[in-house]
Amino acid sequence: MLVEDKIYRLIKLLLYAAKEENTKVTPTKLQKIFFLLEKEKGVQLGLDFKPWLFGPYSEKLQEYINRLITSGEVDIEEEEEVIDPLSGAIIGYKKNYVLNSDFKPEEEEKEIESFFKEWVRKSKDEIMNYVYKKYYEYFDYSKIRDSVLGRLQK
Numbered sequence: 001m002l003v004e005d006k007i008y009r010l011i012k013l014l015l016y017a018a019k020e021e022n023t024k025v026t027p028t029k030l031q032k033i034f035f036l037l038e039k040e041k042g043v044q045l046g047l048d049f050k051p052w053l054f055g056p057y058s059e060k061l062q063e064y065i066n067r068l069i070t071s072g073e074v075d076i077e078e079e080e081e082v083i084d085p086l087s088g089a090i091i092g093y094k095k096n097y098v099l100n101s102d103f104k105p106e107e108e109e110k111e112i113e114s115f116f117k118e119w120v121r122k123s124k125d126e127i128m129n130y131v132y133k134k135y136y137e138y139f140d141y142s143k144i145r146d147s148v149l150g151r152l153q154k
Helices: 003-020 026-040 059-070 106-118 123-135 145-153
Strands: 050-052 055-057 074-083 090-099
Touching: 003 026, 003 074, 003 090, 003 106, 026 059, 026 090, 026 123, 026 145, 055 090, 055 123, 059 074, 074 106
Parallel strands: none
Antiparallel strands: 050 055, 074 090
């Protein structure tokens, strides 16, 4: 299987696991769980994670999820408005990715499915705290570095 096909399949597997666990996958959760898949499970996907505004980020991974959205295999659920604290204007929406295609895991994917279920059950804050503690070098440019540090020190 080509690496590209494997990445598409793994994104769908993560969204399938989220559906099974009745939980949500935000863009941040998607990025961090795939980062952990590479770092802790040793699954080499060549996603080239870099330090970014909210910790490790892969532009390549974002391109893959965008293609799945464009093809209709993944939907975006927009939920809460994000308000600019200065102007009061709506500057965006918190969103979740939802699998919109028939997908069934293969037997050889059970181990990764279990890994995904373990992480997708956790809150975004739990995941961020874990990633920050273990991979703090990926938060060099983070806009939320101080708030994550504050939570860790409590």
